[in-house]
Amino acid sequence: MDFLNSQHLTPHDGFIHPFREAGTFTYSARVSDFGDSREGVIVVQAAKVVIGKGQQHDIVFHWDTAARVFVPRNEDLKKVIKQNDFIVFHFAQAEPGQPPCFIQGHEGDKVEFDSRHLRSHQAFSHFFLTPGDYSYRLGREVHSVSVTGHQQFSVEEHEKRAQEAIVIMIAGNNPSVKHAKIVAGQTVIWAIEKGENVSIETFAFEGSKPKENDRHAYRKKG
Amino acid sequence: MDATIAISEPGVNVVLQKAIALAHGSKADSATWGPFQVGYSAAVALSGGVATLENAPANKLDLTGLNVAGSVSAHFTFDLGLILPTICIPPFQVCIDIPFIGTVCTPQVCISWPSVTVGITLPFAFGLDVSFGFRVDDLGSQWGIVLLIDPFSPRFDFTPMGALIIAAIQNEVSNTLGTIPLIGGLIAGLVNTVIGAFSGVLGAVLGAFSALVNLVLSLLDLLNVNIPVRLLTFDKTQTFVPANTPLIGDAPVNMNLAVLQAQVLDHELVAEGQLA
Numbered sequence: 001m002d003f004l005n006s007q008h009l010t011p012h013d014g015f016i017h018p019f020r021e022a023g024t025f026t027y028s029a030r031v032s033d034f035g036d037s038r039e040g041v042i043v044v045q046a047a048k049v050v051i052g053k054g055q056q057h058d059i060v061f062h063w064d065t066a067a068r069v070f071v072p073r074n075e076d077l078k079k080v081i082k083q084n085d086f087i088v089f090h091f092a093q094a095e096p097g098q099p100p101c102f103i104q105g106h107e108g109d110k111v112e113f114d115s116r117h118l119r120s121h122q123a124f125s126h127f128f129l130t131p132g133d134y135s136y137r138l139g140r141e142v143h144s145v146s147v148t149g150h151q152q153f154s155v156e157e158h159e160k161r162a163q164e165a166i167v168i169m170i171a172g173n174n175p176s177v178k179h180a181k182i183v184a185g186q187t188v189i190w191a192i193e194k195g196e197n198v199s200i201e202t203f204a205f206e207g208s209k210p211k212e213n214d215r216h217a218y219r220k221k222g
Numbered sequence: 223m224d225a226t227i228a229i230s231e232p233g234v235n236v237v238l239q240k241a242i243a244l245a246h247g248s249k250a251d252s253a254t255w256g257p258f259q260v261g262y263s264a265a266v267a268l269s270g271g272v273a274t275l276e277n278a279p280a281n282k283l284d285l286t287g288l289n290v291a292g293s294v295s296a297h298f299t300f301d302l303g304l305i306l307p308t309i310c311i312p313p314f315q316v317c318i319d320i321p322f323i324g325t326v327c328t329p330q331v332c333i334s335w336p337s338v339t340v341g342i343t344l345p346f347a348f349g350l351d352v353s354f355g356f357r358v359d360d361l362g363s364q365w366g367i368v369l370l371i372d373p374f375s376p377r378f379d380f381t382p383m384g385a386l387i388i389a390a391i392q393n394e395v396s397n398t399l400g401t402i403p404l405i406g407g408l409i410a411g412l413v414n415t416v417i418g419a420f421s422g423v424l425g426a427v428l429g430a431f432s433a434l435v436n437l438v439l440s441l442l443d444l445l446n447v448n449i450p451v452r453l454l455t456f457d458k459t460q461t462f463v464p465a466n467t468p469l470i471g472d473a474p475v476n477m478n479l480a481v482l483q484a485q486v487l488d489h490e491l492v493a494e495g496q497l498a
Binding site: 012014054092127162184193 | 320325326328402407
């Protein structure tokens, strides 16, 4: 089974944050609240871009095994973006001994974003590599993602399915898809439409499986 | 006064088979060749063979058709990350419109290649012809007729087993990579990359296996050129009992076997001693 926990990001995960206000922000991928980290800078320029029409920028970290810190790519050390653009934070190839981490951004002394506490308009993505049933809880409700092994499909069928990503919109404690069914090799994005301090964290669940007709509705583009 | 004992060729075979039955051994080793760590062990046992005696002046025991059988067990462990190139999947990015964020293209994930362990057992068997010389050793309170093997070179060629090892590695790597989605079309090429890397060290691996088998053989007393193998022993003090005992006055007599010589005459091992 994959390790799936938005509070502890692995190379299978991504964290997405849109910048609503202009300003200068620092960011880092950290193993803990204490200790060393390598910071980068994001400069957000004022622009008349409406929400939902911003551009994507990627910041990729790799684990420096000698320094034992996550380091952004050189080209990501300073990013200049526009208001309402968003950044997808993710990882290069895993190194042996690479720990999970979280991503934090500051404007001055104020925490602007923290991937451990997802809030409105942020998103968390996970690329599922291993088949199995993954259960997670939002409030008191248990929801799940069922991942079928790719070997149960023809290569063509599997590739077709893998080109569909799934978005689960979360409003409060309600996901738009309670039981997602995917194949290994697909990515699921949990997008927080409305919420505070949200996390997606699997746990062992022996209870009843969510209903069959909770099949997701997802959209594909490109 | 002299004493002579003769042992027929079949009799020598009986005695020698007891020594052959005890001839077995094993040894283990490990080594690293490039990204491949190999732990391996060899077990060897001797059986069979027919002994014939060569008359003086050769004075030899020829053992033909000695069966050397055993196996080499090996575990190959290697980190695919040290062999394979970095591959990121999915090969395509999926872009989705999320109303309050924008068009989000999913990140690619670079594969963390796993480690692979392949276990394989390679049984082997080959025939060996060897010859021994006789020698009489003073063993303290006994005389011993011992065998001392003539130098020989046991050679078993593991080269034909290379294909078996490659097939086992191919199978395991293929199975391991088969669990990773979206690289189906690449698996054949990736497996070939691993086999290509292994082929470069295969000769050294097989050479190490042969060396270990030869080492185990050389540690067997029967095949060790420096270790005499006792075939027969005679107490130096021999007790002679009169044929007419228990008549009074004819007590058993102890005599000392002062000298012992051994040679092959008329396909019999003949031991001649002088009693004093």
